Amino acid sequence: MAYFPFFIDIKNKKCIIYGGGKVAYRKIEALLDFEADITVIAPVVSEEIAALEGRIHINIGEYGEKELEDAFFVIAATNNSAINEMIAKNCRDRKILVNVVDELSKCDFLFPAYIKKGSISIGVTTSGQSPVMAGHIRKTISDNLPDTYEALVETLGGYREYVKNNVSSESERADIMKELARLGLNNNGKLNGLDVQNVISKYMK
Known part of the structure; x- marks a missing residue:
């Protein structure tokens, strides 16, 4: 099944990311390109994430449902699959879009391999089948996109x-x-x- 490529304005939209490791950091890097209002919630965050304090909000703590209030979308990137599953369920109960890292069946949306040049945004996805190929296709397009x-x-x-x-x-x-x-x-x-x-x-x- 292929995913329809919606393009959504997420500037200043509230995004909650549960998890403070490398995967969460990669998601943050992408979302900052599009000016989302990001809050990271985790017991511990990496040095890379900590260095972003001021550009993002960081709450040191465990998962709690109250943080979901007013969230536009959520990313579950903890290293605990049971917690990620709980986050997904609670988001769906509240009709909040959720992405569960490495759990395609629990995702409402996917992160594409993307190119951003000014107002140009190009997203590539293989519908979760091969992120490596998505990255290769992105590079092919980027290398051939005139400046x-x-x-x-x-x-x-x-x-x-x-x-x-x-x-x-x-x-x-x-x-x-x-x-x-x-x-x-x-x-x-x-x-x-x-x-x-x-x-x-x-x-x-």
Whole structure:
């Protein structure tokens, strides 16, 4: 079974991570890229996690259900499978999305191998079948992704709102953005202001 690739805004969303070891640290590193509000709960945390104090919240202690209040999603990364299973059950009872490390059947969502360049996010998953292959595919894509794409996406995003506000037809707006993307791709990610105005003006007459 393949997993549908939802892309969700997790900026400032409350994430609880149970566990303070290497696995938890890898999850934290990924989530910090997307500005989640992270709280780590564990009896002991690694030096790497402790060094993140200030960027994340750290609560030294055992698992307790009260910390689940208002959580947007949860990661169970303890070294105790029984506790991880309990966390998963309690999350599901509360309809909170949960990821249980190395327990695919207990996961509501998976962590992809991902690429993030500015506003570009690309996630790769093998639906838990082969994380090694997911990493290989991610590297293949990353190695072939032109550096110019990041700047072009930002530029197109800047024009998108202007086009939306000044061109009433949805199909014409789509045509404009396609033409601007084509121009940018043909010019190493850059858009000439005059060319942009010429494209837009054709639909504003």
